[in-house]
Amino acid sequence: MNTTTTTVTLADLTRMLRESAGEEEGIDLDGDVIDTPFMDLGYDSLALLQVIGQIQREYGIAIPDxxxxxxxxxxxxxxxxxxxQGTAA
Incomplete structure (x- = not known):
């Protein structure tokens, strides 16, 4: 079992959203988006699944689809x- 944990931050998440699905024109991911629905940010479920795949590869965290x-x-x-965090991919 991996005892080291790395917290995924909002900055990490927005970087991965940009890398996986781009950024909608007029949307500022560097702003206060923590409670903004993904649909309002221009991301659909496919974009989120791409990000989850990237998180699993980069951090070894398994997240059920x-x-x-x-x-x-x-x-x-x-x-x-x-x-x-405690779940290995």
Whole structure:
């Protein structure tokens, strides 16, 4: 079991969103987006699944695809990701 944990931050998440799915024109991901719904930010479920795949590769954190559907904001997704720290991919 991996005892080292790395917390995925909002900056990490927004970087991965940009890398995986780009950034909508007129949306400032560097602003206070923690509680903004992903749909308002221009990201759909496919974009989020791409980000989850990247998180699994970079951090070794397994996140069930069905759990991602319930995470409607960056804050909710970060809570889900960081809660899954003990699970190896």
């Amino acid at each position: 069905d759990a991602v559907v319930d995470a409607e904001t960056p804050g909710a997704l970060l809570a889900l990701i960081n809660a899954g």
